[in-house]
Amino acid sequence: MVELVQQHPSGGYILDELHVGMAAEKIVVATEDRIRLFAEASDDFNPVHLDEAFASKTAYRGRIAHGLLSASFGSAVVGTILPGAGSIYISQTLAFHQPVRIDDVVRILITVIEVEAESARVKLSCEGFVGETMIMDGVAVVRVPRRRKPSQR
Template sequence: MLDDHRRGTIYIEDLEIGMVRSLEKVVTDRDIALFAEISTDHNPVHLDETYAKDTIFHGRIAHGMLTAALISAVIGEQLPGHGTVYLGQSMKFLAPVRPGDTVKAVVKVAGIDLARRRVTLETHCAVGNTVVLKGDALVMAPSRKLD
């Protein structure tokens, strides 16, 4: 199974079940602040350590959708890559991501419908050995026949 950080396009004609791509990113305070600004989600559990200490998380956490955006980055940049159209995503958030955590987002080809250009992808994010998010995505992959 291929697991690398190449960017670009893998056309649906070249996809294979089991193909994997991933990326790793350290989630910083700046990332969280910028995501709050862009999304307008200023929940203090993300931004205020004093407030967050009294929550079930016992400290600040990153927005779940910030973590999920890393899956989008793998899909849009690597697998299938440029030209991919997102059709749907299911997600379960299993554990928090904290400022300073290194998140690894992993995407794996689980199904290919060549006639409809649909690809089903298994997706997850982990911090170390802890899976923090998992789900499935459905995308429309680019095709050589349309280029």
């Protein structure tokens, strides 16, 4: 059973608070600005992402967002909601199933599928959807804090 959670009041969940079935989601729009800024940040100026004339002649028949831009929406969930602040990516597998187009609304769903107490790591199912269509999926391994640091106040 999936239990949708919100961001922890402290900003992040610790190992003892995580269990299989916890999930979080985020809705992000793949805007023109996001695509342009991602191209600048990643130095990936492939014209399939930026040039409509070029992209219209490809198999996609128009511009598409960078796959890793869509994947970064999942990173936003992992880093800010589940597990949240203090979590560190160890690895990520990804499979892209459908392209994301300009102004598509992407829903990211991150679900805890395994908690490894000894290593303080969790495995997360990472899925992305546009409407009901799965656009990508994979599994992330993330290290999470065992305890919260005391307040500096």
